[in-house]
Amino acid sequence: MNFKNIIVSNRFLSIAQVVLIVLLAAVPLFFSFPYRVNIFLSWEGAYRISQGELPFRDFGTPLGGMYWIIPGIFFKIFGPQMITLVKAQVFINIISGLAFRSILKSMGVNTVISFIAVLLFCLSFSFFNFWPWYNNTVIVYELIGFAFLFKALLVVNNNRNIVINIILASLFITCSFLTKQDAGAMAVLLGLAFTFYVSVQSKKWLPLISYLLSFGVILSLFIISFVAHDFGYWFNHGQAPHSSRVSGFELFDDFFSGSQFIKFYAFLIVILVFLRFKSWKDLWNDKKEMLFLLLTLGILLEATVFQVTSYTPPDNNIFYHGFAFVYILYSLLNLVQYKLQPVQILVIGSLGILLWWSGVYWKYIHRILNRKEIVLENKNSDSEENLVNKETYMINLSVPDSNDIPESKWRFSNLKSFHKIYMPEPTIQGINRILSMDLVKTKKDLKVLNMSELTPLAVEIPYKLEKGSHYPLWYHLGVGMFNKQAEMFETKIKNNEYDLVLFEYIPSLNNFYPFRVRDTLAAYYNKVDAFPAPRRGETSGSIEVYIRR
Numbered sequence: 001m002n003f004k005n006i007i008v009s010n011r012f013l014s015i016a017q018v019v020l021i022v023l024l025a026a027v028p029l030f031f032s033f034p035y036r037v038n039i040f041l042s043w044e045g046a047y048r049i050s051q052g053e054l055p056f057r058d059f060g061t062p063l064g065g066m067y068w069i070i071p072g073i074f075f076k077i078f079g080p081q082m083i084t085l086v087k088a089q090v091f092i093n094i095i096s097g098l099a100f101r102s103i104l105k106s107m108g109v110n111t112v113i114s115f116i117a118v119l120l121f122c123l124s125f126s127f128f129n130f131w132p133w134y135n136n137t138v139i140v141y142e143l144i145g146f147a148f149l150f151k152a153l154l155v156v157n158n159n160r161n162i163v164i165n166i167i168l169a170s171l172f173i174t175c176s177f178l179t180k181q182d183a184g185a186m187a188v189l190l191g192l193a194f195t196f197y198v199s200v201q202s203k204k205w206l207p208l209i210s211y212l213l214s215f216g217v218i219l220s221l222f223i224i225s226f227v228a229h230d231f232g233y234w235f236n237h238g239q240a241p242h243s244s245r246v247s248g249f250e251l252f253d254d255f256f257s258g259s260q261f262i263k264f265y266a267f268l269i270v271i272l273v274f275l276r277f278k279s280w281k282d283l284w285n286d287k288k289e290m291l292f293l294l295l296t297l298g299i300l301l302e303a304t305v306f307q308v309t310s311y312t313p314p315d316n317n318i319f320y321h322g323f324a325f326v327y328i329l330y331s332l333l334n335l336v337q338y339k340l341q342p343v344q345i346l347v348i349g350s351l352g353i354l355l356w357w358s359g360v361y362w363k364y365i366h367r368i369l370n371r372k373e374i375v376l377e378n379k380n381s382d383s384e385e386n387l388v389n390k391e392t393y394m395i396n397l398s399v400p401d402s403n404d405i406p407e408s409k410w411r412f413s414n415l416k417s418f419h420k421i422y423m424p425e426p427t428i429q430g431i432n433r434i435l436s437m438d439l440v441k442t443k444k445d446l447k448v449l450n451m452s453e454l455t456p457l458a459v460e461i462p463y464k465l466e467k468g469s470h471y472p473l474w475y476h477l478g479v480g481m482f483n484k485q486a487e488m489f490e491t492k493i494k495n496n497e498y499d500l501v502l503f504e505y506i507p508s509l510n511n512f513y514p515f516r517v518r519d520t521l522a523a524y525y526n527k528v529d530a531f532p533a534p535r536r537g538e539t540s541g542s543i544e545v546y547i548r549r
Helices: 003-007 010-030 040-050 065-078 082-106 111-126 134-154 159-177 181-202 206-229 248-257 260-276 280-285 287-309 320-336 342-356 358-380 425-435 438-442 483-494 515-524
Strands: 410-412 421-424 448-451 500-505 525-532 542-548
Touching: 010 082, 010 111, 040 065, 040 082, 065 082, 065 134, 065 159, 082 111, 082 134, 111 320, 111 342, 111 358, 134 159, 134 181, 134 206, 134 287, 159 181, 159 206, 181 206, 181 287, 248 287, 260 287, 260 320, 280 287, 287 320, 342 358, 410 425, 421 425, 425 438, 425 525, 425 542, 448 483, 483 515, 500 515, 515 525, 515 542
Parallel strands: 448 500
Antiparallel strands: 410 421, 500 542, 525 542
């Protein structure tokens, strides 16, 4: 067997896919990181889970607790340092890549096309996800569920294995729903569509019945366990001022005013379907082809909804590229009966993906090259007089934000919880001032309200976190907590129940930390310190330190 035949052999490419998934996922292990905006939510949820607390029983959250299960396990193994979250995400990225690969394998996609698709999936979805985040985790659970589901519908033959795989699929789809309701609900509906089609097409109702029963039982067991702990309240069960985040107008507006890639993919897919199949009956009777089409269109539909219901950051729905591209490539090559050799398809396809998604990895290369370029310019130029280029041709007349500290001036702290994480130096100095306060050093059982993103201070001070079904994990008013919780905190502040309060004031964000609670603090507590929060740009803010009067 010659070299060309070896690299396109099924065995070699199957192993290469796994190696690719693991290597790209492991890249973050070799880096240090700036403090990530909003990562406090991942840290505190994982920390509480690692301490044996449960969502809804010990803390309220509009998210499902499955978001924190993997990071919580990693905290238990490696300790509650922020960098442990990165390690957890490495694992999440690996299993997401393996789940995607498994789906393609069930669909009968050959290993050459599958390798190209896995490369695209890793670059477009998982490579830049260094931190656990609910909008990513919800999709990963969904993909694992679909991997088991398509194995049941397309690979295994005996009824026992079909049922086992459908039960496992239902379990992970339930985990998806119990991570975040919007994408999780879409996962449930897509699973229902797949099993319904197979049952109708084959006139065998075991897949549909198994899916409905297993999903219903698993979800019911969870709800029954937590229904006494305000589960319905936190899952937006109609309580004012909770409101729906789904708007029909917004869905159509986002789709028709943007969504360029989604519409382009859908257009190509429709054309390819008409070209490949003589009639709808031919497509309907080809179970594998029909499921592949339903999956691809379903993922595009989910991405369309997700970009409205989960609008920050703007690339939350980027998971669709791998599915749409592999379906289009698979259909094109089947349609034209390609004459290219497999090795040519592999090389051209892989290089094309690397060129298409170069922005993902180029920013890391850019840091190195840009640093060398600056050194070279300084050597060859005695002054910067009349130096005009892309970076200097415009004069910035805006007044710089005095609180915005460039990342080049961020530093590492000596605190264990922030190992390998760098922050603005004034932020580190502010944390050190808190830790050196007499109140912190001498008082036992310190009662702290930490309405800031420096949640790891629970370990560094340390102090016990308040818990109970009424206590919100997330302080964003109208999203993670509501007026009922704001009133509770105001009452506690008026009654001087806290020894120390940290409040993060971000003027540009609408009640990201409740302004009304800050007003109450100003009236009943003394502000003794303030320092910059570890964030930059338009959402920069300050962390204020309050003690009893």
